[in-house]
Every structure is written in C-alpha cells, then in structure tokens.
Amino acid sequence: MPSPFFCGSDAHRVSRRGFFGAAAAAGVAADMTGLNVLGSPALASELRRGQKRVILLWLAGGSSQLETFDPKPGAPTGGPFRAIQTDVPGLQISELMPKMATRMKDVCLIRGLNTRNGDHGSGAKLMMRGRRDEPSLRYPDLGAVVAREMGRADSQVPDYVTFYTQTEGRSFAPGDSGFLGARYAPMELTTNNTPEFIRRLDSITETDHRERAELRNMLGRDFVRGRTSDALGSHAEAYGRVRGIMGSERLFDVSQESQRTRDRYGPTQFGQQALIARRLVEAGVPFVRVARAWWDSHGQNFETHQEMVPELDHVMATLIDDLKERNLLNDVMVVTLAEFGRTPGINASLGRDHFASAWSMTMTGASAKGGAVWGRTDPRGQTVTHEEVNAANLFATIYAALGISPHKNYYVGSRPIPLVDPGAEPIEALVK
Amino acid sequence: MPPVPTPESFRQTGDHNRPVITFAVALGDRPGRAYFGCSDFKVYEADLGAAKVEFKELHGTHGSYVTGVAFAAGCVVSGAYDGKLVWWNTAENRHVRTVDAHGRWVRKVVASPDGALVASVADDMVCKLWDAETGRVVKELRGHAERTPTHFPSMLYGVTFSHDGRKLATCDKVGKVVIWDVASGNQLGACESPGMYTWDPVQRLHSIGGARTVAFSPDGTLLAVGGIGKIGNIDHLEGKARVEVFTVADGRSQWVFESDRYRGLVNKLQFAPDGSWLLAAGGAGEGQFEFLDVAAKRPKRQDKLTMHTHDFAATPDFGTVVYVGHNRVVVHKPA
Amino acid sequence: MLLRPAYALAALAALSGSARADDPLHTLIDQHVGAAIKSAGVTPAPQADDATLVRRLTLDLVGRIPTTTEVDAYVKSDDANKRATLVDRLIASPGFARHQAAQFEVMLNPDGGGRRGGAALGEYLRGAMTAGKSWDRVYRELMLPDESDATMKGAADFLKARLADPDKLTNDVSVSFFGVNVSCAQCHDHPLVKDWTQDHFYGMKAFLVRTYDAGGMLAERGFGLAKHKANKGPEKVAPMMFLTGTKLDDPTAREMTKEEQKKEKELVEASKKEKKAPPPPAFSARARLVEVSLKDGNADFFARSIVNRMWHRFLGSGFVNPLDQMHSENPPSHPELLAALAKDTAAHGYDLKRLVSGIVMSQTYSRSSHYPTEATPDRRLFAVAALKPFTPLQLSTSLKIAAADPAQFEGKKAAEFEKLVEQMEGGGRGFASLIAQPTDNFQVGVGEALLFSNGDRVTREFLTDGGNTVLGRVKAMTDKKAAVALLVRTAYGRAPTDAESTALVAYVEGRADRPAEAYRQVLWALVTAPEFRFVY
Incomplete structure (x- = not known):
C-alpha cells in the first residue's frame, strides 16, 4: 500500500513548477542552456519522451452507435440505414460513413x-474523466492529464485547447483539470475560433507590450529570491508563457492554410475546427478537443444522423488522411467519444433516447491498434455479449496507447491518486 | 358528385395494433384493400372490410424501410430507403420488377390520377416519373438543392399530382416547393415555406422539420404544404403542426395555419373532393388529425390519433380514411 | 523533509513545564511551535518588518491591501502596543465580517467558488460575522435553519443546495464541520484509514437522510433510514452513529409507507403553494446530530476542525492537511497545540474572534516569508511564513485600492473610509468572477496571465487615469522619481529600491511622448508582479 504520509515536498520529486517557475522569474525559461536539465532525471525523461498528442472529437449529446460504428441492419432496432463493408475483413459500419469504411484498418x-450512465451531465463527466468524481475530489479530465503528461513546462503553445461552440450541453462537459489545478485548465473557445485575450489590445504598442512584461519580470526578481512555492512558480510560468501563446494565435488562423487544404476539411464549423486542431497538434499542443454538439436525437434520430454523420465521416476521414500524410499519425491519436450512445428502441417520434449499456467509440493513431475491433453486442444491440468495456478500462487503454502508465499516481496532499480507478487494466489487444 | 362528408361525421371504425412502424399506405383497386410500407422492410396487404382484419406480407424484397407505396397498373409500387422501386402485381401476387431508382433514400411514391405514371422522390433530390406499365423512367425532375444553405445534405420529402394529372409538386427539407409541368418536365413555379425548417445555428448546430407533404386543391388553384413550425429545442418534435396554403398561379402564400392544439409534424395533407376542407395528419410522440376550413381559414375539427401518423389514404369520396403510423393502423368513416 | 511524529514528541519534551493552559493563546502557540522548530534543529525566519506585517494583517483580516495612510500610520507609530491595536481595529471593522464570511462561503461551497447556494448564504454569513456569532451558533443555524425567520433564509441554503444527493450532503456536512471525509467509506470500508468504516458513512447519513426538499422549502421526516450493502453480505440498516462511534437509539428507523408517501406529496404541494415549510417532526434526526456532535466527548471533531481550518486560513496550511483528512493515520504536525487550541476554543464558546486574534498576535504568524538560504524548512514546522495566493476578491479589491489616488483615503472618518472600501470591493466583484479561487496546491493558470496582459477589462477597471485615480495623480506630477515612488507605495506599501526606482524612471523617460501610457504600464507591471499577487 502506498504511504499515506507522502509529504509532497519538493525534495521528494522534481517540481517542474518550482523549477521552471524560478527560472522563468529570472527571465531565462526560454533558454534552457543555463540549466542542468540532464542532471535532473525526471526532467530529462520528460523532454525525451516521444510527445504524443490527442484530438478528441467529442460527439456531444450522444451520437448513435447504430447509425455509425455498430449497425444492426434488418433488426427491428436497426433503423433504415444499411451496413457497408469496410477495408477490415468482417467489419461493417453504417452506410452513412462511406469514407471511414475505407479507412477502418x-x-x-x-x-x-457499457458505462451505465445515461445522464448527460454525469455521463459527460464520467466519459471525460474515466471515473466518477468523489464528493470532495474533482478528477482531472483526459485533456488535463494528457496536458500534464505531454506538455512541456516552458511550452510556447497552450497545453489543452477545447472548442465547444454550440451552447447545448456545454456546461455538462466543461474541460476540467480537477485537482491538477489552473495550470492544466483548458483554453476554452466557445464563441469563435480565436482564443480570448490572445491578441494584444490596440491601445498598447508591440514594443510597450513586450517591455512592460520585462519591467514586470524585473520587479519580481527580488521578491522570488528566497521564496519557494509551487503557486509562485506557476505565476511566473503563466506570465512567462504569455508571449509564446500570443505567438500561437496564427495556429488558430485557417487562412494560413492553402485553399485546397481548407476545402478538403469542408466548409462546416466542425471541419474548420478540426483543421485548427490539426494545426495545433502539429505545433505541439498535447490535447485538443473539438466538441460537435448536439446529437441528442430524441425526435427524428435518422434524419439527424443522416445530416450529421456524413459530416463526421468526412471530417474524421480528412483528419486521419491529413495526419498520415504529415507523418503525424504515429504520435497523434484521434478519439471519437460521447457521453453515451442511443437506445436500440425507436420511439414514436422516430427518435432514439439515451443509452449507455452497449455503445461504441474509436481511437485512431498513436499506439492504438488499427483494424482492431473489441466488444460485441447482441443482434439487436441491446447488450454487450463479449468483451465489455467500462469507463475505467477505456481510459486505461487510451493512456496505454499514449504511452502513459495508467497506474501512475498523482498526489493530492499526501494521498496517492492513480490515473485510473484501481484494478482497471488496459485492453492489451488494442495497444500496439 | 355525392355529398362530401363533414369533418364532424368521421368516426373511428377500426384500430389495429401492428408490431412495426407503417410509413405509407395506398388503397388498391378492390374495395377495402390497402397496402402498407413498413419498418421491417416489408409490404403488407390487408382487407380492411373483412370481419377479422389480417395484415398479410405481400413481399419482403426491399432492403430497408419501405416509405412509399402507390397503386397503379394493377401493381403496388413501393419505394424504400434502399433506393429501389418494386412493382408487385396484386392480382397474381407476383414480383414484376425491381428498379434501382435513386442513388439515395426514397421518401415517397405516388401514382398519377389516371394511374399511367408513378412519381418517386428521394434524398438524391430528384423526382422521377415512371411509366407505370413498363417501369421505364419517363422524366427526371431536378430543381431542389442537394445541400442546405449551411452545407448539410438536404432531403426531398413529398410529391403529389394535381387532380387533372397535369401538374406535379415536390417539397424539400428547407421548405422549398416546386411545381412541375408533367408533360414537359419543366418547372412551372416555386414557392417557399421556410417556416417549416428549423436550422439551429448556435445551440445544437443541426436542423429539424422540413416541408413533408404537398396537396393540390381539386380545382388546381391552391397548393397546401404540411410540416412543422419553428422549434426551440430541436431534440424533439415540439413545434406546432403547420400548414401553409399557396395560390398555384403566383406562388403567393395565402394562409399559414399553426395548430393551437397539436405539436408535431404534418406528414400528410389532402383536400376534400369539393375543396371545402383540408385534412392534415401527423404527430410526434402521439398523433393527430385536423380538418381545416379552406374558405374560412380556420380549423374545423382537431382530434387526437392514438399514434404518430406517417401517412393516410382515403377513397375518392372520403368514405374511408386509413391512417397509418407508429405501431397502429386506424380506420375512420363518416357516420 | 518530513516532520515525523518523533519530532512532535521531542517538541513536547522541550515544552514540558513551559506552556501553561492559562497562557494567552499567542504565547501558547509560540511556545509549541517554537519548541518543535528548536527540536528539529531549524533556524526560523526572522519576524517580518512592519510594512509587511500591516499588509499581511490587513489582507488576512479584512481582505485587501492597506492604503498608504494605513501603512504609514503603522510603520511610523512607536506605540509598543500598535500591533494589538491594529488587530483589534481590523477585527472590529465591517471588512472583517465581509472577508471572513467570504472565506467561510468558499469553505462551505468549495465547488461553486462559494456561490453554489446563490447569494443568500453569503448574506447570512456576513450577518453572522457582523453579529459576532460563535462558530457553534453558525453551525446550529446552518444545520437547523428556521426558514420562517427572514434573516435565516440564507442559512438554509447550505442544506438546500445538497438535498438532491443525500450522500453528498452527508459527506459535505462531515467535511465542513468535522474535517472528516467519509466518502471513501461509502462503497467499502476506507482502504487507507482504519477509522472510517461503512458504518461511519451510513451512520452519519442516517442523521441526514430524512431531510428533503418540500417544494423549495427545507423539511424533515420523523422517520426514515439509511441502508447499505457491504461488498459481501446482506443489506444492513445503519443506526444513527456519530464519527466517534456514539450510536443513537432510534425507534423511528423505518421505511415510509405508501400512505405516508402520498401524504408527503400533499404536504410538498401545500408548502409550494403557501411558500411555508412543513412543520418539523417531533423527533428530528438532524437536530440530534447537532446535539450529539457538540456533546462532551464528541465535540473534539467540531472544535479541532474549526481550529485547523482557521490555522490554515492564516498560516497557509493546517496542522492537519488536507483539511478533510483528520484521522488517526494522518496525525497533526502539532498535536498538543491543536488539542490546546481546540480546548480553549470550546471553553470560550467557539468565539472565532478570540481564536483569530490569538493566531495573528503570535510571533509564529508574523515571521517573514523570506528565507535566504537554499534549504527551506519543512512547511509543517511553520518556521517561515507561507505565501498565500490572493482570493479573487482580495485581488480585485486590492487592485481597486492600488489604482485609487491615495489622497482619497486621507483624513477620512472611519465610517466614511469603510464605506469607500466597501464600494471598491463591490466594484471589483465582477472582475473577481474571472479569477480562480485558490485551493491547496493552487497554480496560477496562463488564462489569468493572458487576461491581465490582453484583457480590455483590466485596463478599463483598474488602469484608467481619470479623477481619483493614482494614474491621474502621477500624470500631473513633474518629478518622475516621486511619481514612480508613489505608484510603488500604493501597490506595495513600501518605497521602491534604488534599482527599482532607476528602472521605473528610465522606463517612463523612454516614453516621453506618452507619459500617461508609461505610468499605466508601470502600474500594470507592479500589480501583475508576484509581490502584488500573494499575501507574503
């Protein structure tokens, strides 16, 4: 059993905060040459690690597995859409996804x-975090963990960016760094595709903006000497990253891409945000969520999916192709996930309702095994009959496929907190 | 012409549970005979005049939801989400032909008043006219955009012939209605009923609704379009059942009826034989039928049906109306 | 470095004979803490200077930086008793009630940034602090609010915000008042802590499970029960049991009948209509919890928890950390001192002002946060003052004060001054909502740095140079050195160092064509630098 008395002191672990914080305060964070990086084992391994990144396509509201990745054509619950053969022998997906059908390998x-939670709010939290919050402990979500594991302390780009432009369900699934704190809180884009406060105000010149920041560094220099605290370090680090993040504004600007590339992603908001996500991960942002709301098709499920799935098919296929062409697919994982799926039963409004007992998700890239299919549902799609996966197993698998040990501990005060619920193991068959 | 039944005179005479969703109904050439297109991919036949009504499988050659059925040239012509039309001879109970009719999902199939033509509409946004006897395509009518203004796939829901068979009208997801000259295949005009379509650009970023059904008045001067009014929460069919009436000659809107009593889609519209009223049926979680007084521009009778109604068919004199929908088939007759 | 229990024992040995129960609280504190430092062989940081101390006391007690007038008065005073006078003045001021209430609000509603229950709880707490209510009284009023009393409406919000989830209610009550997080014991006996079994969780829940929402009003049934199922074995009915193991005879533990369910529904409808809570039951389980938890032998949890929390509030960390992990396997850094303070607090009727005053009058509290050598002593020794990040409201109010022309505060009567400060606090509330509430292990996010660097609101709300602003004042000054010195003094409560003065003057001189802009940027740099962001 891990010691419940871990003191959490700096002496017991390399504190990137304290370390870089002090460095940043001294104005040298951007230049690491003066620091004995390799003398600190934790830091060295952090810089060496092949940096994996994630683009999460968050299908908010709950897309239907039956109209996407687990069709049941001909079953009373199957709906009108047919299944089509994919490039993986024996694997069929919905006819609404012809592009992905040629990329399933x-x-x-x-x-x-089977995640057992059919409520938007708590279901979304569960599927963003891989576990239920405790009454007094908020867990970090996937984005915050990946930001923490893969982000670099002196990063010139944001660590965790989330797009959620639609308003429905946004408050159900906020990006949340939980106990990891503000350092890993997401940069949230809700109203347009450029982050808030990333652009210098017109009322100050470029030179003044830069020199004002230098003046600020000068004023802090005496104060930080002889004082150590993680919070103090994070304050310096936050300001130390401002100019770099401002420089990353161009990453959010799709007009920097060729017209051909922009056309490839298509004219929809989701397509354009996926393109921005690609630009961000290419520049080293560890985690980008593009939320696409709102799939909650209680009425007219088939028409809703007829409208929305082809867009998903197109955007997902384009993103995968683009990452592949740029040699990024070994490092970037594209995840499709929602808070839950939809009922096999079809209601009187030709809708499908909330359903968490037998649904689907995908991982593409990094060390997720292509062409693998895990889990089988019964002929009507009502239960999982083989290879059931819960939220904890899923997150253990995602972490493993990113090269992060799911059993790694974080500490809240003295309390060790494993990344996933104790006992949850990754599905080995899905990890390369 | 026999007297037209009053809306108040209709009574329910039959109510049949079905294990499937029935999307379409057509009446045959024998009294009481009706054909049904269903969610189990099958076409059924029933004699609604029988003492004990039985739904018999006519055929199961489709590969998806059967959403349109018409009776012409001794055949039931059915269309489905598999893009195919199937001709089935009812007298001999045999398969006549299957045609790969559309590249996408077929929404509706209707026969011309003289039974010589069959029209089908599908989400490839094309209306096709077929020779009912030979199954050969006669005309392809293209006048509906394949994509909505926000770049999503559109849908072509409704088609109907005028009573003289010379005109045809089609209606789509964004509320556009096109009137066609059957003989030439030319567009005669178009009208818009944008109130039928709700695009939610901010909250949910998708759409719902659409112009679902069209009907010409018997004299050919009016065109009624049915669907649903604007919806706040597009997760549900919570808009008001909506009908808009246009004059054919100039495409002008004459009247918008938004039900004060029922929410949901109007899936089927038909005028009275004398044009005095208009019957609109549809639903959401449950269903309704509403008789509208055409001259007075107000509802005459509004009542519940036990199921979300996807279609109805009536004999020419409205002596029988067969409503079909979610797990039920209901028969109404004037008292 | 880890403070092992052995240190505590050694500290105790060093203490024996020197600390007495009737010593003033601050003496008691210094003796215990000093002994532990001594036995650890650590040199403590020296006492903070006057300017630092007046800043720290003002921030900690009333939630804002001091004005230049306040700093000068304190620094220049040679009254031997000036610290006690200052502490008394601050504790008696309305700012104390507002700031402490805000802190309690966050403590009671940590997830909502202190706002989950709406503004009413905050109003209640401000009233309670203004009236100088004792902690046990606040506890009683929060747990047993009388909603028919208009002044108690906000008190009911603590419970009402949690009625949908009795498990959360149970845990939040345990955490808030007893420093005990029993949630781990909800599904199984606590894996790490022998103290907490499922019986503890469900025993506590049994007191609270009868409380329900009657159409927006708080109500309680005269019966009901908490059931739980162990990992193995049959379902058990949990008797009401306090954390100490004290069980209550409970003749009313039973399920509701159908008839009673129906009756309750009608009752709820009636309450909704009349906007009046249903009458309380003859036997109130919730009232029994309050009674049992304050009884001799059980009250230790309550007393130790409030002492630990107040210590954490003023010293930056508790005797026991985290604050909700007070159990036998997580011993306090200073067990004797915690026990003594808890005993004293209980004996003095849970008087918060007495406890606060005792803490902030101690030499332990007034140590410098600066420790020049490499190895900083273990923070559990309290040998160096901790840096405490500002709360959102501390930050926004302090920004308002730093941006104001200090002449505004001069020569004001106490009441007028307090009114002005309250106005400034109110004016900063909106901005405060953009700032993260600090927690243990708090880190400042890049979002805050971006907001300050590029947010229009910072410029509009704090960096204008109109009338009554310090920027308006310096704009009109010809002596640049005096101007930057004034800016440093309003922001930091001290004179600039020579190096600072030179650099700031040079910065302004380099912008001779835009002096107003230059001063604005100087003030920006001052208030975004770490010296402004922390209580040090």
Missing part, C-alpha cells in the same frame, strides 16, 4: 462500452 474500434 487505421481505426481501433470499441463496440463493447
């Missing part, structure tokens, strides 16, 4: 999700 598909 790159995709790792889980059809056996």
